[in-house]
Amino acid sequence: xxxxxxxxxxxxxxxxxxxxxxxxxxxxxxxxxxxxxxxxxxxxxxxxxxxxxxxxxxxxxxxxxxxxxxxxxxxxxxxxxxxxxxxxxxxxxxxxxxxxxxxxxxxxxxxxxxxxxx
Amino acid sequence: xxxxxxxxxxxxxxxxxxxxxxxxxxxxxxxxxxxxxxxxxxxxxxxxxxxxxxxxxxxxxxxxxxxxxxxxxxxxxxxxxxxxxxxxxxxxxxxxxxxxxxxxxxxxxxxx
Numbered sequence: 260x261x262x263x264x265x266x267x268x269x270x271x272x273x274x275x276x277x278x279x280x281x282x283x284x285x286x287x288x289x290x291x292x293x294x295x296x297x298x299x300x301x302x303x304x305x306x307x308x309x310x311x312x313x314x315x316x317x318x319x320x321x322x323x324x325x326x327x328x329x330x331x332x333x334x335x336x337x338x339x340x341x342x343x344x345x346x347x348x349x350x351x352x353x354x355x356x357x358x359x360x361x362x363x364x365x366x367x368x369x370x371x372x373x374x375x376x377x
Numbered sequence: 378x379x380x381x382x383x384x385x386x387x388x389x390x391x392x393x394x395x396x397x398x399x400x401x402x403x404x405x406x407x408x409x410x411x412x413x414x415x416x417x418x419x420x421x422x423x424x425x426x427x428x429x430x431x432x433x434x435x436x437x438x439x440x441x442x443x444x445x446x447x448x449x450x451x452x453x454x455x456x457x458x459x460x461x462x463x464x465x466x467x468x469x470x471x472x473x474x475x476x477x478x479x480x481x482x483x484x485x486x487x488x489x
Contacts, residue, residue: 368420
């Protein structure tokens, strides 16, 4: 498995400001993902972050609103820009962990960042 | 398109068995996963099952897969209060965990 940490764990922000969320993993991984979980909802994939290339965004998400950095194989950041109350969500990063012993590859998740926008 | 459905709520008495159900639509799904999310926390991978298997058991957890009906279930034996959480099933798209589609989650409440 992989141990993943996120900072901050929670924050309360004012409308119009930006917040950068950090994700750190304890081993080198090729693929990292950023998800949004709106209150009472399931997870929606925002983008896939690959080291050394631009992030790949899902439909409905754009780089100007959610810029992502992936400077190395153990770290990524997601910025939520020009925030509005609709951005209040839990933001989760995950990593793709290669299967061993014939097992499948799996995604392991960080603890999440709970964002409230006033 | 891909769609994964779960019932939203389940309540059981402590010590009883819990059965959480999930239906999926992508017949090419190779692996199906169960995740647990405790309040205020991220998702914890509980178990997964390969699509050519009917059943997988891991301690108190039993996963049953009916591929013909595209039906997946998670049985928790001897349910404890610590099992109270939201449980998500997820299907892999195209046979890789690179693309997962998650269900809406089932809120399991364990009553004393």
